[in-house]
Amino acid sequence: MKQTELKGIICPILTPMNADESINVEELRIQVDRMIDNGIHGIFPFGTNGEGYILSAKEKQLVLETVVDQCNGRVPIYAGTGAISTKETIEQSKMAQELGVDVLSIITPSFAAASQEELYVHYKTVAEAVETPIVLYNIPARTGNALSPGTIGRLAEIENIIGAKDSSGNFSNILGYIGAGQKKTDGNFYTLSGNDQLIIWTLLAGGTGGIAGCANVYPHTMASIYDLFMEGKVEEAKKVNESIQSFRDCFKYGNPNTIVKTATRLLGYNVGSCRAPFNQVPEEGIEAIKRVLAENKEKGMH
Template sequence: MEKLVKGIIAAMVTSMNDDESLNLEEVKNQVNRQITAGVDGVFCLGTNGEAYILSEEEKLRVIETVVKTADGRVPVYVGTGMPGTADTIRLSKRAKELGADVLSVISPYFAAISQDEIYSHYAELASAVELPIVMYNMPARTGNNINPDTVARLSKVPNIVGIKDSGGNFDNMKQYIELTDSETFSVLSGNDALILWNLLAGGAGGITAVANIYPEVMVSIYRLFKAGDLEAAKQAQDSIRPIRNCFKFGNPNTVTKTAARIAGNPVGPCRRPFSFLSDAAIEKIKETVAADHSRGMR
C-alpha cells in the first residue's frame, strides 16, 4: 500500500474577517487554491491555523468546511493536539466524525514532560482513535522535544504513521529518519527551509507555511526531487529564502498571513494580540513579494 503521508502538505492559515471572526468562504477558496496548485494534502488547525486561539466550536466549523471543500481530492490533516490526553482524544474523535483523514498532534505543552509521558500520551491516543496520527514536534513553542528514541518507539504503534519536525535542528530530524522504517513511517519537515534536505536524507516531504504564499513553488520542490532534477529542486528551495527572512519581523503566523494578503489572498488578520507588524516590516514584505512575483513565484 502506498504511503498516505508524503509530499507537500499546506499548513493552512485560518481565514478571518477584519473583525477576527471566521471567514469560512475564504477558507474554502484557499483549500481550492492549494489543491489546484497540486498539494498532496491540506492541514488545518496547526500553528499557522491559529488553533491556539480558536474556540472548540470554531475548530469544528473549520474542520467541517475544509473536509467538505476538499471532498476527497486530497487527504485532510487536522490539528487536534491539546495539553491533556483526554482532551486530545475527545477532539480527535470529533475530527474523525467530521471526516478528517489524518490527525496532526502536537506534543503536550506548557508543563514540563518526560519522554515516558510523551510516549504514553501518543500511545493512548492511538489506541482510542482509529485514524493515522502524525506527531508534531515544535519545542520552541511547547518547551518539550520529542526525542529520537521516543519517536523510534512510537513508530512501532500501528496507526502512528509519521512526525512533523519544526524544531529546526536538522540532526534531530535526521535521527528520526535513521531510527524509523521509511516504508511505514514518514518524517516530514515543518521547517520550509529544510524540505529538500529532508527528502535527500530519506524523509517524506514537508508541511509548509510558505504554501499559503507560494503553493506552486512549494509543490515544485517535491515534484522536481521525485523527477530527479535536483538542481531545479534546489533552485526552488532556495527561492523561498527572501520571504522566510521576513519571519524575523514578528510572529511567523502574522508574517505568513500578511504576505499571503499582499500576494492577493484575502485571508484577513491574525487574532490579537498576535497581530502586530511595524510599517517598516510590512513595507519589506511588500517589496519581497513584489520581487518574488517578478521572478514568477506563485
C-alpha cells in the first residue's frame, strides 16, 4: 500500500466545461497548475465542486488521466470514486488505482437509506478489493446517509482505510471522528474538515487539514491556513480562515459548487458553467459575487 499522509489543504478541483458541457481538458491543466503554484497541498477530482455526481465513467477517466499527467507527482491526488452501489464503487476505485492516484475518497452511498452495518460492509468490501489508501467521505446533507463515529472507529481498523473527511458542518462529529481514529492500532488515522469554516478548528483539535471548495477561488489564501498553523501562527491562521466568510455568504444565491464555479469564471478563468440543471445564479447573486471578489482582492486574497 502507498504511504500517504492526509494533510494540508486539498482542493476539490473544478471540472472545467465547454459550452456544450464537454470536458475542457486544456483549462483543467491550467487549473491544476494554478492550484499547485499557489501552494495547495493536494488535488481532489470528483468532489462536490468537481461535479463527480454528474459525470460519466468515461468522463471521469479522462479527467483523472489529465490531472495525473499534469500534476506529475508534485502533490498527492485524491480521486473521488464513490458510487451508490458497492460494485460500481469498486470499478471506479480500480480505474483510479490503475491510473496511479495516491488516495481514494469514497463518499457514502446515496438516495437509498443505509444502516451503519450496511455502510461498514460496503466500505470493508471496497477496501478489500483495492490496495490504494482510502479516505471516507461523510456529507449527509447531499447523500442522506451519515457515517457515525462508531462506524468510523470500526472502519479505521482496516489497514488501507486511513482517514475520514467530514462535511456535515457539525464540529462535534469531527471531534468524534478524531477520537475514533485515535483507536487505529496499526498506524495513523487522519481527519479532514470538509467545511471550509472549520479547518483551523479541526487542526487545533487534532485533525490534519481540510478539503476546501473555496480553494478553487482562493488557493493561496486557503493553503496559508495550514501553512500558518504549522508555523505556530495560530491567530493569523484563524484570521485567514475567517476571511472567506464574505464569499461563503454568497452561497445563499445558489448551489455552493455553482457559486464557486461562477466565481472562478468571474476571476477570468475559462471553467464554464456547472452542468445543467445545476447552473443557475440570479443576477443579484452575480453582482454580490463580483462585489465580494473585488473587496477580497483589495485585501490581497487570491
